[in-house]
Amino acid sequence: MNPRAPAAEPKDVAPRAPAVVPASFPPAELKATCEKILARYPTKMAALLPILHEAQAFGGGWVSPELEAGVAAYLDLSPAHVHGVLTFYSMYNTKPAGRHELWVCRTLSCWRRGAPELRAKALDKAGCTRTGEVGEDGRFLVKDMECLGLCEQAPAIWLDGVAHANVTPEGLEQLMDGCE
Amino acid sequence: MSASSSPEPVVTINGTAYPYEPGDTVIRVAHRHGIDVPHYCYHPSMSPAGNCRICMVEVVGSPRPQIACKMACFPGLSVNTDSDLAHEARADTMQMLLVNHPLDCPICDQAGECHLQDYSYQLGSGRAVTSTPKTKLPKNQPFGEQIVYDAERCIKCTLCVRFCEEITDTNELSMGQRSDHEQVIMTSAGEFTTRYSMNIVDLCPVGALTSRDFRFRSRLWFMDFVPSVCTGCARGCNVTVGARMGKVLRLEPRENQDVNQWWMCDAGRLGYKHANSATRLGVPAVRDASGAWREATFEQAIQAASAALAEHRHEERPGHVLLDGGATLEEMWVARQLAAALGGEARFAAHVGDDGDEFLVVNEKGANARGAEALGLARVKNAADAGAAVLVIERDEHVPADLRAASGAVVAFVTDASHVPDSVRVAFPFGSFAERDGWLVNVGGRVQRLLGTGEAGPSAVQPFQAVAQEILLDLDAGHDVLDDAALETRLRAAPGLADLVWPPASREPAEVSS
Numbered sequence: 001m002n003p004r005a006p007a008a009e010p011k012d013v014a015p016r017a018p019a020v021v022p023a024s025f026p027p028a029e030l031k032a033t034c035e036k037i038l039a040r041y042p043t044k045m046a047a048l049l050p051i052l053h054e055a056q057a058f059g060g061g062w063v064s065p066e067l068e069a070g071v072a073a074y075l076d077l078s079p080a081h082v083h084g085v086l087t088f089y090s091m092y093n094t095k096p097a098g099r100h101e102l103w104v105c106r107t108l109s110c111w112r113r114g115a116p117e118l119r120a121k122a123l124d125k126a127g128c129t130r131t132g133e134v135g136e137d138g139r140f141l142v143k144d145m146e147c148l149g150l151c152e153q154a155p156a157i158w159l160d161g162v163a164h165a166n167v168t169p170e171g172l173e174q175l176m177d178g179c180e
Numbered sequence: 181m182s183a184s185s186s187p188e189p190v191v192t193i194n195g196t197a198y199p200y201e202p203g204d205t206v207i208r209v210a211h212r213h214g215i216d217v218p219h220y221c222y223h224p225s226m227s228p229a230g231n232c233r234i235c236m237v238e239v240v241g242s243p244r245p246q247i248a249c250k251m252a253c254f255p256g257l258s259v260n261t262d263s264d265l266a267h268e269a270r271a272d273t274m275q276m277l278l279v280n281h282p283l284d285c286p287i288c289d290q291a292g293e294c295h296l297q298d299y300s301y302q303l304g305s306g307r308a309v310t311s312t313p314k315t316k317l318p319k320n321q322p323f324g325e326q327i328v329y330d331a332e333r334c335i336k337c338t339l340c341v342r343f344c345e346e347i348t349d350t351n352e353l354s355m356g357q358r359s360d361h362e363q364v365i366m367t368s369a370g371e372f373t374t375r376y377s378m379n380i381v382d383l384c385p386v387g388a389l390t391s392r393d394f395r396f397r398s399r400l401w402f403m404d405f406v407p408s409v410c411t412g413c414a415r416g417c418n419v420t421v422g423a424r425m426g427k428v429l430r431l432e433p434r435e436n437q438d439v440n441q442w443w444m445c446d447a448g449r450l451g452y453k454h455a456n457s458a459t460r461l462g463v464p465a466v467r468d469a470s471g472a473w474r475e476a477t478f479e480q481a482i483q484a485a486s487a488a489l490a491e492h493r494h495e496e497r498p499g500h501v502l503l504d505g506g507a508t509l510e511e512m513w514v515a516r517q518l519a520a521a522l523g524g525e526a527r528f529a530a531h532v533g534d535d536g537d538e539f540l541v542v543n544e545k546g547a548n549a550r551g552a553e554a555l556g557l558a559r560v561k562n563a564a565d566a567g568a569a570v571l572v573i574e575r576d577e578h579v580p581a582d583l584r585a586a587s588g589a590v591v592a593f594v595t596d597a598s599h600v601p602d603s604v605r606v607a608f609p610f611g612s613f614a615e616r617d618g619w620l621v622n623v624g625g626r627v628q629r630l631l632g633t634g635e636a637g638p639s640a641v642q643p644f645q646a647v648a649q650e651i652l653l654d655l656d657a658g659h660d661v662l663d664d665a666a667l668e669t670r671l672r673a674a675p676g677l678a679d680l681v682w683p684p685a686s687r688e689p690a691e692v693s694s
């Protein structure tokens with residue numbers, strides 16, 4: 001009957017990231033566009049993709065956690081759902097982007113016709129070791145992308161939203177040199 | 181439409197016709213009739229997702245197998261769950277599911293109750309057919325405080341996501357990324373707002389979601405499991421208690437559509453810690469002349485208790501027995517007799533919270549408060565009414581320190597030694613919910629069976645009913661000693677109790693399923 005001190009419960013709860021404060025969305029300059037988009041769809045959820053594109057353009061090429069939460073609140077969606085959609089599509093960025101965005105196709109036709117060399121060249125010129133990263137000078141974000149729909153003119157790339165086909169490493173070098 | 185000539189529409193499964201209701205899927209009809217159809221992503225409470233493909237069955241007359249969880253029944257439909265085609269389809273599905281699965285069963289908590297493991301033994305070849313390295317994904321991701329996620333083990337069935345969407349409507353989870361990088365993601369806040377989050381650990385068909393409380397504590401096959409009820413509040417969710425070597429290790433919900441469906445709350449699930457307290461009273465103890473505690477045998481302690489109570493009765497102090505609101509009907513019944521012999525009455529005390537919700541949790545925390553009221557026991561709410569000769573306490577919150585101190589009791593039955601007030605001269609160990617057998621009445625008037633396991637708590641604890649009746653014999657030689665079966669017969673017929681919803685008479689636990 002000599003009560004021993006109770007053994008302490010093990011505490012190995014991992015530290016957690018603080019909750020983000022949602023950005024107020026849409027900002028004044030996007031209000032009209034967003035409302036137009038909403039009007040096109042039967043439900044708010046259906047408007048998620050185009051709204052995220054707007055948010056990304058507004059955010060300087062990426063969707064920050066705050067912006068993401070703002071979009072979720074705007075469309076009455078759970079932040080988890082929005083994050084799921086955002087990470088499903090490779091066209092959205094969840095990390096700060098570079099001044100230019102370069103996509104290299106990694107699907108079969110391009111891969112068979114020289115995409116690996118283009119990819120290596122792009123990474124080298126951008127000064128990064130892997131795709132999805134921005135080089136130190138902040139110039140390029142290089143990304144792997146699934147088929148760009150230009151298989152008959154493989155290999156293909158997209159640079160800042162413009163498609164280029166039949167690209168050679170030299171051609172790519174020139175294109176990249178033309179970017180500030 | 182040949183079968184439509186019968187009055188009720190039927191589907192044929194493995195050659196036998198079974199009736200179905202409009203909207204039924206093949207898997208529902210099969211399960212209703214005890215036909216096994218393997219499934220991972222299907223759960224009867226949620227919309228079918230149809231993404232795991234393990235439930236494929238052969239559709240007679242069609243070259244392609246179909247998923248049973250999404251296939252609606254129609255007249256004339258005939259399926260085979262056990263044919264070569266069905267087996268082949270399943271084996272192929274298993275191959276896909278295992279392409280990136282780590283198969284780390286030796287260190288996985290799910291091992292032993294994992295269907296991925298079962299079917300991979302049944303259907304797998306034991307050799308990988310791919311030579312590419314397995315995808316690396318995050319492991320040990322915290323989902324809230326209590327859950328740990330391993331994305332490599334996850335088979336992306338989305339049950340956990342759908343639970344948070346369809347059952348709790350709190351939407352903390354979603355699927356992120358895609359293809360072989362697909363994984364469950366959580367809101368950036370990383371916390372569950374639902375208080376039912378840990379149900380996803382049970383739902384997860386594999387070991388991708390584990391409970392921080394239980395993980396790595398024990399292999400399942402070393403544990404003893406009993407069907408019982410949660411005593412965290414008066415809802416009385418049906419549970420399976422798992423224990424090993426004197427410790428309760430896990431509570432999991434057990435299906436009962438009338439009480440808790442398939443679920444339980446997180447607080448109830450983790451509300452077993454007092455049963456494992458380091459200060460559990462394991463043997464009877466008696467104060468000697470100097471007031472110091474001495475261990476005693478049950479015989480010695482019963483003698484000492486009878487003497488102390490006879491003296492107490494002689495001094496004409498309150499002869500009440502104050503019970504914990506989680507005591508069983510049997511215990512309350514015997515307590516009432518004991519109190520009568522002491523010139524008092526049986527009373528109870530139980531905590532009332534303010535956190536009840538629309539789902540399961542109710543404010544009344546006394547798991548048998550409803551039973552106590554049905555037996556006519558008065559409720560003690562404050563120290564002024566707490567006067568008693570005998571205390572029976574499992575949980576601190578029901579009979580808190582101020583009531584205990586004010587009782588002036590001389591005999592106490594306690595789960596925890598630290599709950600013995602100074603006035604007590606004889607203390608008996610009292611089993612926790614995981615060690616006692618008996619009936620409890622839940623908030624809806626349903627009588628449910630609390631079942632103990634010998635693997636929990638200190639060994640050789642005698643039930644309160646037995647000890648109290650021994651004391652009664654000492655105090656009042658005319659008393660008839662009743663065993664639990666005789667007590668049950670009396671309880672079932674007792675005024676106030678006879679009208680409640682009793683399970684069929686048997687010594688089996690109430691409404692066991694799954």
Ligand code: SF4
Nearest residue numbers: 334335337338340384
């Ligand atoms: S964690 Fe479990 S329940 Fe959730 S999707 Fe993965 S396998 Fe399914």
Ligand code: SF4
Nearest residue numbers: 410412413416417448
């Ligand atoms: S709702 Fe009540 S009975 Fe059900 S698990 Fe929670 S505490 Fe236990």
Ligand code: FES
Nearest residue numbers: 105110148150151
């Ligand atoms: S494969 Fe590269 S554009 Fe189609």
Ligand code: FES
Nearest residue numbers: 221232233235249
């Ligand atoms: S159970 Fe039918 S597809 Fe998963």
